């Protein structure tokens with residue numbers, strides 16, 4: 001498992017924009033790349049249209065997974081926003097954390113400056129993974 005996830009400034013900024021655009025609902029998306037370096041962001045639709053939970057559109061996710069394979073990269077992280085709560089996995093996030101090898105990135109929008117944290121969620125255990133933004 002990764003102990004750090006590197007995200008370029010442009011992808012990081014796009015992730016924050018996506019989260020802000022969907023406010024007050026939760027936004028979600030996928031970060032893909034190689035090793036621990038993110039090279040691509042996919043904005044996803046939250047079919048729950050909710051400010052406290054998200055669920056990705058499965059057809060959209062299928063297309064993204066295909067694109068990831070075709071680009072010879074891997075899904076490294078799944079991100080979503082917490083418009084009204086801190087950057088920490090909710091009980092539902094824990095329950096729905098099916099991808100043990102992915103970093104769950106949470107963008108909290110409760111402060112003026114977004115707080116972004118990464119977590120590995122495995123068998124009910126949460127471990128924080130550092131997020132490094134590269135200029």
Ligand SMILES: [Zn+2]
Pocket residue numbers: 053080081082088089090093106
């Ligand atoms: Zn959440």
